[in-house]
Structure formats: C-alpha cells, structure tokens
Amino acid sequence: MLCAISTTSEIGALNTYSNYKNVVRLAEPDWNHAETSGLSGLTVDVIGPNRLIDQQGRELHHFCTTSYLGLDYHPALLEGATEALQSSGTLRIANSRNRSKLSLLEKFESELSTLFESECMATLSCSSASAGALPLLAAGIFTNEISPTMVFDKHSHYSMNHLKAACADETEVITLMHNDIDQLEQLCKTHRHVAYIADGLYSMGGSADMDSLLYLKERYGLFLYLDDSHAISAFGERGSGYVRAKISEMDSGTIIVASLAKSFGASGGVIMLGNKQHRSYLNRYGGPCNWSQSLNAAAIGAGIASIRLHHSTELDSLQASLLRNIRLFDSLVASEQSGHPTAIRLIRCGEPQVATEAASHLADHGFFTSTVFFPVVPRGKAAVRITLRADMSPALIRKFCSCLKAFLDENNLNTITSNNKSSSP
Numbered sequence: 001m002l003c004a005i006s007t008t009s010e011i012g013a014l015n016t017y018s019n020y021k022n023v024v025r026l027a028e029p030d031w032n033h034a035e036t037s038g039l040s041g042l043t044v045d046v047i048g049p050n051r052l053i054d055q056q057g058r059e060l061h062h063f064c065t066t067s068y069l070g071l072d073y074h075p076a077l078l079e080g081a082t083e084a085l086q087s088s089g090t091l092r093i094a095n096s097r098n099r100s101k102l103s104l105l106e107k108f109e110s111e112l113s114t115l116f117e118s119e120c121m122a123t124l125s126c127s128s129a130s131a132g133a134l135p136l137l138a139a140g141i142f143t144n145e146i147s148p149t150m151v152f153d154k155h156s157h158y159s160m161n162h163l164k165a166a167c168a169d170e171t172e173v174i175t176l177m178h179n180d181i182d183q184l185e186q187l188c189k190t191h192r193h194v195a196y197i198a199d200g201l202y203s204m205g206g207s208a209d210m211d212s213l214l215y216l217k218e219r220y221g222l223f224l225y226l227d228d229s230h231a232i233s234a235f236g237e238r239g240s241g242y243v244r245a246k247i248s249e250m251d252s253g254t255i256i257v258a259s260l261a262k263s264f265g266a267s268g269g270v271i272m273l274g275n276k277q278h279r280s281y282l283n284r285y286g287g288p289c290n291w292s293q294s295l296n297a298a299a300i301g302a303g304i305a306s307i308r309l310h311h312s313t314e315l316d317s318l319q320a321s322l323l324r325n326i327r328l329f330d331s332l333v334a335s336e337q338s339g340h341p342t343a344i345r346l347i348r349c350g351e352p353q354v355a356t357e358a359a360s361h362l363a364d365h366g367f368f369t370s371t372v373f374f375p376v377v378p379r380g381k382a383a384v385r386i387t388l389r390a391d392m393s394p395a396l397i398r399k400f401c402s403c404l405k406a407f408l409d410e411n412n413l414n415t416i417t418s419n420n421k422s423s424s425p
Contacts, residue, residue, distance in 0.1 A: 017164040017173070023375050030352040030373045030382075037360045039371055049073040049391060052368065060368035061396060063386050068234040068343040069318045070391035071265025076309060077302045084301020092296045098283045101294065108300045111307045115238060118250040118272040119279045122303070123289050126229050126259040126269035127159040132286030133255060133271060134160060137195055137225060138167035141285070142252070142278050147171035148223055149191045153198035154178050155206070157227055160197050181212040188220035200228035200243040200256075204377060204385070205337040205344050210246045217253065224254045232270075233263035234322060234343060239310045250274035265306050267299035322390040325397060329388055332401035333408075346372070346383040347404065349413060355382040361407045367400050 015022075035041045044052040049070060050062040071077055084104060085091070093102055105122065112120035123129040140147040150167045152160065155178045164173050176183055188194050196216075201207050208226065216222040231242035243256050250256075252275040260268045271289070273279050282289050295303075309315055322343060330338045335345045349355035352373035359371045362384070373382040384404075388397070407413075 017168065018162065026379075027374055030356070030371075033353065034356050034359075034371050037356050038363060039356060039359050042368075050389065058363060059366055060363065061366055061400070063362075063367050063388075063400065064370040065387055065389065066230070066259075066262040067265060068230075068263040068322055068387065068389055069265065069315075070389050071233070071263065071306060071309070071318075073391075074265060074305075074309070077265050077305045080305025081298040081302040084297045084304070088297040090297065092294055094292055096292050097290045097294050102297065102300070104297060104300050104304075105295060108295075108303050108307075111304060112270055115307055115310055116240065116244055116256075116270070116272050118244070118256070118274060119276055121271045121273070121279055121282055121289065122260070122295055122300075123269040123271060124291075124293055124295060125261070126227065126257055128288035128291075129257040129269045129271045130160045130227070131163060132282055132289030133257065134163045134197070134225070135166045135170060135287075136281060136285060137223070137255070138170035138173075140171075141281050142255070142275075143193055143195070143223060146193050148193040148195040149174060149187065151176055151184060151187060151194055151196050153196070153208075155202055155204070156198050157203060157229075160225075160227060178206075179209050181209055181216070184222075185216055185220075188216055188222055193221065193223070195223035195225055197225045198227075199230070200226050200241060201230040201342045201344075203230060203344065204372065205335075205340065205342060205346055207242060207340070207342070210243065214246065221253065225257075226255075227257050229257075229259035229262055229269075230342065230344065231263075232258040232260075233265070233306075233310065233315070235319065235341065239264070239315055239319075244272065252278065260303055260306075264303070266303040268295045268303070318390040322388065325388050325390065325392050325394070328394055328397050329386075329401065332398065333404060343388045345386045345388070346377075347386065347408070347413075348381060348383045350380060350382060352382040354411070354413070355384050358384050358404075358407050358411075358413075362400075362403060365403045367403065 038056060042054045044054045047053050050065060052060045052062060088102060088104055093100055109120050109122050138147060138150050147170055150171055150173045152175045154175050167173050184196060198208050213224060217224055226243045228241040228243040233239035235242055236245035250272060254274055256272040258270050260266045260270055326343060335347060337345050349358055355371040359369045362369050370385045372385045
C-alpha cells in the first residue's frame with residue numbers, strides 16, 4: 001500500500017515509503033472501469049454555475065467540486081482576474097520569485113498575511129508549498145538546526161505523504177495510525193524534537209484532534225505542520241478555517257498550508273508562518289515554492305478580490321448557507337461524516353465496482369460525483385464521494401438524495417461502517 005511503512009530502513013532498501021508498481025497493478029482495473037463508466041476522463045463545458053455538459057451530452061450538477069462556497073463562479077473574482085491581467089500587462093514575470101516578482105503578488109501576500117494574521121507566502125499550489133517546506137523542516141531549518149523526528153498521520157494527504165523519502169534523507173520518518181494521540185505523546189517523551197504532519201479537515205472526512213495537538217505542543221514543544229485546504233474560507237471567522245481558528249497566535253513552531261483553489265475560489269496555495277526568517281528560507285531554498293512558474297496575474301487578481309469578500313458580510317452568509325446544506329443532507333442520508341461540519345460525505349459501497357455503479361446511476365440522472373477506491377481509501381472501503389456547496393438549493397439537494405437513496409435501497413447498502421465513524425472537531 002502506498003506510504004504504509006512506519007519507519008526508515010537501511011540505506012538502499014526499496015519501497016520503504018511507496019510502491020507505485022503495486023499501486024498501479026491493484027488500482028488500474030478500477031480506474032479503467034470508472035473511465036468506461038463515464039466517471040473519469042470527462043471533458044466538459046460550463047453551462048452555468050456548477051453545471052456542466054460532458055462529451056456524451058450529459059448535463060450534470062457538480063457534486064464533487066471542492067469549491068465549497070461556489071466562489072470560482074463569483075462575478076467579483078472573475079472581474080478581479082480580468083482587471084489584474086489588464087493592469088499588469090503580462091501574465092507573469094518569467095523568473096524565480098526570489099529574483100523578482102510582480103508588485104501585485106507582493107500586495108496579495110501582504111493582504112493574505114493580514115487576513116490570516118501570519119506571515120503568508122503564496123505558491124503555485126498547496127502541493128508545491130509542501131514540496132518546498134517539508135524537506136527544510138526535516139533538515140532542521142525551522143527548528144534551530146535540530147532535525148525533528150517527522151511523524152506523519154497515516155491519513156495525511158498524498159501531497160505531503162509523497163515527500164517522506166525526501167524527508168527521510170534528512171531525519172527519521174515515522175507514520176502513525178490516524179489521530180493516535182497516545183502514541184504521538186510517547187514519541188514526544190522519547191525524542192528530542194518531534195514534528196507532526198497531518199490535515200486539519202481530511203479529504204475523505206474527519207478532522208485532526210486540535211485540542212490534543214495543542215496540548216502536546218505546549219507541553220513538549222511539538223512542531224505542527226498542518227494542511228487545512230478543505231477548511232480555509234468555508235469555516236471560521238473571516239475564513240480562517242479549522243486549524244488557524246484554534247491557534248491564538250502563530251509562532252515559529254507552526255506551519256499551516258492550504259489551497260487557495262477550493263473554497264477560497266481563486267488559484268494556488270498559501271503557507272502561513274509565524275516567523276519572517278522562515279519565510280526567507282522558503283523563498284531562497286524552498287525549490288517548488290519559488291521556481292519560475294509562479295502564480296499568474298489573473299490568479300493573483302482573483303485572490304485579491306476573494307480577500308475583499310472575506311472581509312465582508314457575504315462570507316458569513318455563504319458559510320451559513322453551506323452549514324444549512326450540510327445539515328439538510330445529513331437529515332436525508334446517513335454517512336460516517338453525519339454531524340461533522342465538513343462539506344465532504346462518503347457513501348460506503350465496499351467494492352469499487354459497486355461504488356462505480358452507484359456514481360454511474362447518479363450521473364445518468366444528472367449528478368456528477370466521484371468514486372474513491374484504493375489507494376485513495378483502503379481496499380474494501382470504496383465509496384461515492386460527495387461534496388456540498390453553499391450555492392446548492394434545498395430542492396437540488398433533496399432531488400439528489402432521493403436519487404441516491406433509491407440506489408442504496410435497491411442494492412441494500414449500509415452507508416456507515418461501525419469502525420470508521422468520524423469524530424466531530
């Protein structure tokens with residue numbers, strides 16, 4: 001299984017942190033089935049906000065988007081992107097950002113820093129943020145030249161997990177079972193310095209145990225590296241998300257990364273830091289954080305427009321609409337995530353073929369969802385992944401749930417597994 005080995009091994013050993021050959025062998029038949037069923041490999045045109053038409057002529061309501069507030073269609077963000085292109089006179093500056101960057105990018109990062117009350121650096125993506133930051137963290141660049149033991153939550157996102165090998169070239173790397181706070185505390189007791197790498201809200205549902213993590217941080221100096229991509233903008237005051245909202249003040253022992261291409265509605269990623277020197281290190285040595293393919297002017301302009309919206313009452317209204325829609329869905333269809341304030345719901349189907357059949361049934365009735373199977377989820381726990389949005393009407397959600405329940409009832413499917421219920425944050 002991808003990234004399933006728990007500790008570093010002797011030099012020269014293969015497949016310590018990944019095994020792509022085995023992953024492809026196991027997953028390829030399921031991907032092929034999803035594609036032939038019209039659930040992946042689609043090319044679409046937009047016919048309205050979150051309404052698509054694919055190459056087969058199917059009109060689809062988008063139920064697998066991660067733009068939980070629907071801001072990627074917001075007129076203010078589209079106008080901001082257009083104005084930024086016109087005012088900049090170029091798409092981007094074609095050199096690494098540590099040589100020179102658009103003044104518009106400096107403005108964007110300054111406004112992000114004010115919004116999230118931290119030292120913010122905008123990146124091409126959230127993945128590039130982690131690709132630049134995690135090896136530096138492993139090398140001790142952010143921890144007074146003491147390389148911390150890098151402890152990855154087993155459910156942490158692939159954008160972080162795939163960097164285990166690079167981190168292991170600098171320090172010890174360990175993978176813990178999901179939210180295993182007791183074992184994490186034992187490691188804090190027995191290791192000089194520990195850095196914990198995890199998600200705030202997970203892409204397959206569930207959340208980090210922030211109260212316990214902050215306790216370990218205060219008592220043992222645990223370094224926190226957390227990806228909050230699925231919570232930024234959708235939750236928290238001024239869109240602070242799940243993690244940042246629980247941290248009273250950013251310090252040099254915390255790094256938060258997040259996507260700006262989900263609820264934020266724009267493009268790229270952001271790194272939140274509590275230390276200006278750490279930002280300087282990233283700018284000079286963070287590789288993918290500063291290579292020449294930087295955010296373009298349109299992405300920056302949309303981001304600045306999104307920040308303005310974050311300071312308005314419209315964001316509060318959108319967040320409230322999202323929560324109402326989440327509660328409505330939970331009242332109609334049970335899932336492991338019921339009662340949890342994340343916009344993600346998994347409808348467990350067991351085997352990939354069944355999940356694909358369910359998603360195909362929904363697509364035939366005009367609803368685009370995604371099937372998730374190994375290696376995204378463990379084998380035997382394939383599911384239909386549904387994401388909810390603030391701009392969905394109650395009538396649309398009810399129609400979707402009716403269609404879904406008809407399939408579940410016909411196939412006698414129980415959508416909740418007893419040993420995998422999500423805990424509320």
